[in-house]
Amino acid sequence: MKQQNIKTEEQFMSHDIWISISAGVVCLLLSVYSLIKQDQHIEGLLTVGMSVFFYIIIIAIYITKADFPLKMYFKYAYKDEFLNNIDINAYKHTSFAFGFCLIAVFYKSDEIPSEVSHATMAILYLSIMLLVYGASLLWQSRD
Amino acid sequence: MQNNIAKFRKETGLSQQELADAISVSRKTISTVETNRFTPSVIIALKIAANFNMPVESLFILEEAD
Numbered sequence: 058m059k060q061q062n063i064k065t066e067e068q069f070m071s072h073d074i075w076i077s078i079s080a081g082v083v084c085l086l087l088s089v090y091s092l093i094k095q096d097q098h099i100e101g102l103l104t105v106g107m108s109v110f111f112y113i114i115i116i117a118i119y120i121t122k123a124d125f126p127l128k129m130y131f132k133y134a135y136k137d138e139f140l141n142n143i144d145i146n147a148y149k150h151t152s153f154a155f156g157f158c159l160i161a162v163f164y165k166s167d168e169i170p171s172e173v174s175h176a177t178m179a180i181l182y183l184s185i186m187l188l189v190y191g192a193s194l195l196w197q198s199r200d
Numbered sequence: 201m202q203n204n205i206a207k208f209r210k211e212t213g214l215s216q217q218e219l220a221d222a223i224s225v226s227r228k229t230i231s232t233v234e235t236n237r238f239t240p241s242v243i244i245a246l247k248i249a250a251n252f253n254m255p256v257e258s259l260f261i262l263e264e265a266d
Binding site for chain 2: 060063064066067137138139140142198200
């Protein structure tokens with residue numbers, strides 16, 4: 058395997074980490090906002106919608122500027138042994154976090170207001186998974 | 201499992217990136233192997249040993265717990 062490909066994989070993982078963490082934070086804020094503000098007005102929704110829209114634009118610019126080959130986004134495994142290993146571990150951590158989250162919601166379901174939509178809960182699960190995936194990779198790839 | 205990779209790498213005056221380039225792995229592979237946070241495959245272990253021109257047993261030391 059060419060060394061250039063390995064360096065590209067390293068850079069790709071670094072981008073992956075920060076995109077996962079930032080997307081996780083945005084999803085978490087979005088879900089917490091929805092959980093707190095049950096009586097949502099159109100002004101509030103517009104502000105949130107515009108913020109998410111701008112975030113997506115920034116991420117799109119970030120990804121475009123990185124200029125990675127498109128096929129890298131659809132690959133299941135890294136060719137470098139260490140990167141592949143920590144990626145698999147991160148998926149395991151993510152699965153555990155999701156399972157733990159589901160169990161917590163199952164046991165605490167009576168405390169969750171009935172107005173909270175499935176979409177809000179789905180975004181909350183997604184945010185936790187993204188945050189755990191990003192944090193796991195960041196922790197494992199430390200020097 | 202302990203290893204002497206950092207010691208031999210410094211003796212030969214190589215940086216982690218240079219060693220990584222020589223055996224076609226990421227720099228983080230070298231970094232985490234040196235700090236015993238990642239146990240490499242036989243292939244990587246043999247490549248590192250070949251790079252230093254020494255047997256693999258000189259680089260990696262098994263502990264009683266292994």
